[in-house]
Amino acid sequence: MERLDAAVAAATECPVCGSSHTKLYLDGAPPALDNAAFGSSRTELSFGRILRCRDCGFGFAETRPAEDQLKRLYRQMDVAVYESEVQGRTRTARRHRKILQRYVSKPGRILDVGCASGRFLSECASAGWTVTGLEPSRILCQEAQRLLGGGAPIFPITLQEADFPESSFNAVTMWDVLEHVPCPREFLRQALCLLKPGGLLFVNVPNLDSLQARCMRRRWPLFLPEHLNYFTRESLARCCTQSGVRLIALGSRPVSFSIGYIVHRAGQHVPLLRPLGRIAARLSIADAVVPVWMGELYAVWNKTNASGRSQDALVVEGI
Numbered sequence: 001m002e003r004l005d006a007a008v009a010a011a012t013e014c015p016v017c018g019s020s021h022t023k024l025y026l027d028g029a030p031p032a033l034d035n036a037a038f039g040s041s042r043t044e045l046s047f048g049r050i051l052r053c054r055d056c057g058f059g060f061a062e063t064r065p066a067e068d069q070l071k072r073l074y075r076q077m078d079v080a081v082y083e084s085e086v087q088g089r090t091r092t093a094r095r096h097r098k099i100l101q102r103y104v105s106k107p108g109r110i111l112d113v114g115c116a117s118g119r120f121l122s123e124c125a126s127a128g129w130t131v132t133g134l135e136p137s138r139i140l141c142q143e144a145q146r147l148l149g150g151g152a153p154i155f156p157i158t159l160q161e162a163d164f165p166e167s168s169f170n171a172v173t174m175w176d177v178l179e180h181v182p183c184p185r186e187f188l189r190q191a192l193c194l195l196k197p198g199g200l201l202f203v204n205v206p207n208l209d210s211l212q213a214r215c216m217r218r219r220w221p222l223f224l225p226e227h228l229n230y231f232t233r234e235s236l237a238r239c240c241t242q243s244g245v246r247l248i249a250l251g252s253r254p255v256s257f258s259i260g261y262i263v264h265r266a267g268q269h270v271p272l273l274r275p276l277g278r279i280a281a282r283l284s285i286a287d288a289v290v291p292v293w294m295g296e297l298y299a300v301w302n303k304t305n306a307s308g309r310s311q312d313a314l315v316v317e318g319i
């Protein structure tokens, strides 16, 4: 097991807008930053100190590991619990494909950054897309290659390590990825370079202004050791303000999990709920898969053509 005590940086300025006007939002125990804290199999939940920017509302972990440290942790992450939720993750992948198709009229080339075991890309391939995936977890990458067939271009690397030519893709997606990266603005800039003119970028992230986050505070299940960033509508919009790119949609969608998994996760954050696991098992409902709204936010950006003619109005769905 790897533990990373050295070389973590303490953020003092907002990683989105650069403001130094920040305040302590939540004071948690120092994060473990080891294999016990990363991924759905985690047993450690300490999320550390969460700061909040007074100017843009962005929330961020004060302790920020370097990219190469994170890469090593994600490469060897325990994915047993993640992979046990196949049915729910397949339903969520189908939901993501429907969001994609709402904004893209015909299939083209798509890159999924952090594609996990490839279920979203599998949905896209079935709908006629030419798919490419990046997944730093070795085991998940192998599973995605198996799911999509041996020849599918699924690479065990991060976006920073990829060397695709500019303007390679009609769509780039990152479902539940941006909260994990030390420099979200730079990460989005790199993703946008890979889009063809007229292409679309889809991002889903935790929403710090959601009802769930505001009501549950430190018990919100998305406060996790591996999450470095917590967004709001304003701070997510500010992540991507370069010319030639327009925010065209904001929305929220549920994820699907088994009741057994939901109770397990809820019991980790609210110990009083742990007996519900035994009740669910006794009632034989632990395997039933249901939608759950975690308090997330998705955004769609359009890379306009050179003349900047795109005048799409902002679509707001379900938030």
Ligand SMILES: [Zn+2]
Residues within 6 Å of the ligand: 014, 015, 016, 017, 018, 019, 053, 054, 055, 056, 057, 058
């Ligand atoms: Zn800020």
